[in-house]
Amino acid sequence: MAQTVKPAAQARFDQVDYDPRHDTDIRMHDQKLAYFEALLRERETELVLEQKAIREQLSEHDERFDSDIQEQASYPVRDATVTARLPQVNTELSQVRAALTVISADWNKDPADREYGICAQTDDDIPMDRLVAVPHTRLSVEAQDATDRNRLLANAR
Secondary structure, three states: OOOOHHHHHHHHOOOOOOOHHHOOOOOHHHHHHHHHHHHHHHHHHHHHHHHHHHHHHOOOOOHHOOOOOOHOOHOOOOOOOOHHHHHHHHHHEEEHHHHHHHHHHHHHOOOHHOOEOOOOOOOOOHHHHHHHHHOOOOOOOOHHHHHHHHHHHHHHH
């Protein structure tokens, strides 16, 4: 279900030199929201294309048996790499779409009440540098570190 950036916000986002990290307004105003929505939509497109390419590569597996024996020897390694990447792509795509859902809901809210850019665990603002680097994140660096540590400890038991 593709959604578009709101026209008024898109017009402000079209400013080529806009960088939310240099914006002194701490609120998630329309220009910031449009920036991140566009960034996430671009990443969603990339991931959908990668997902499609991986599935095509995996479906070609059956067609390879007619090829030369020496070439077939490299297939298991390539297939394992491709197969391992698919769950990563699927997970990131789910996270991107979840972030887009939050942004979509935020368009109807006052900037002071928007949820995008707020840590799901601490309710603190997620720093702009982190949002630009990982726009689908729902956690601050500290919350993500704590989550990762807890996961490692649970797996070590």
